[in-house]
Amino acid sequence: MPKLPSITARALLRLLLALALVASAPTFAAEPTDADIDRLLKASRAESLLAGVVPQMEAVQQQEFDKHFAGREMTDEQKAEVARIQAKTQEIVRTALSWEEMRPVYLDVYKKTYTREDVRAITKFYESAAGQRMLDKNPALMQNIMSAVQQKMVPMLEALQAEIRNIPVTPPPPVSPPQKRRRTR
Incomplete structure (x- = not known):
C-alpha cells in the first residue's frame, strides 16, 4: 500500500482558508x-x-x-x-x-x-435582437400562459365544487330558548 503524504496542520489551514475564500467569492463580487x-x-x-x-x-x-x-x-x-x-x-x-x-x-x-x-x-x-424579441413577445406570452392556466384550473375548480356540493349538510340541533332562572331569596 503506497504511503500517503502527511498533511501538516499549516497545509490544512491553507486549504481551508482557500476554500473559505472561494465559497465567499460572491460576497466580494x-x-x-x-x-x-x-x-x-x-x-x-x-x-x-x-x-x-x-x-x-x-x-x-x-x-x-x-x-x-x-x-x-x-x-x-x-x-x-x-x-x-x-x-x-x-x-x-x-x-x-x-x-x-x-x-x-x-x-x-x-x-x-x-x-x-x-x-x-x-x-x-x-x-440583443433575441432579448428585444423576447420583450416584444412577453405580453402575448403572458396572455397565453394565463389562458392555459385558466383552461387547466376550470376543470379542477368544477370538480372541487362538485365535491363541496356532495358534502352532507346536517342542520344544527334546535336551540331551545334559555330558561328563566328562579330567584331564590
Whole structure:
C-alpha cells in the first residue's frame, strides 16, 4: 500500500482558508453601478412597463369602487365625494408608481440582488435582437400562459365544487330558548 503524504496542520489551514475564500467569492463580487443598472433598465424597458401598470391599477381601483358602491342610493353630494376620493386615490397611485419614485427602488433592489457581472450579462442579452424579441413577445406570452392556466384550473375548480356540493349538510340541533332562572331569596 503506497504511503500517503502527511498533511501538516499549516497545509490544512491553507486549504481551508482557500476554500473559505472561494465559497465567499460572491460576497466580494463587485456591486453594479447606477449607470450599469440604468442601462439594464433602459434595455429591459422597465420604465415603460411600469407606466403600463398604472392604468391597470386604476382599472382595478375603479372596479373596487364600483363594487363597493353598487346598488347604493347616493345623493349628488355623496357621488361628488366618492369621485373626489377616487381621483385622489388615482393620483396617489400615479405618484407612488412614477418613475421618479420607483427608479431608486429599482436601483436598490438590483444592487441587492445582482452583481455587476450579472447586470452586464443581462443587459447584453436585452440589448440583443433575441432579448428585444423576447420583450416584444412577453405580453402575448403572458396572455397565453394565463389562458392555459385558466383552461387547466376550470376543470379542477368544477370538480372541487362538485365535491363541496356532495358534502352532507346536517342542520344544527334546535336551540331551545334559555330558561328563566328562579330567584331564590
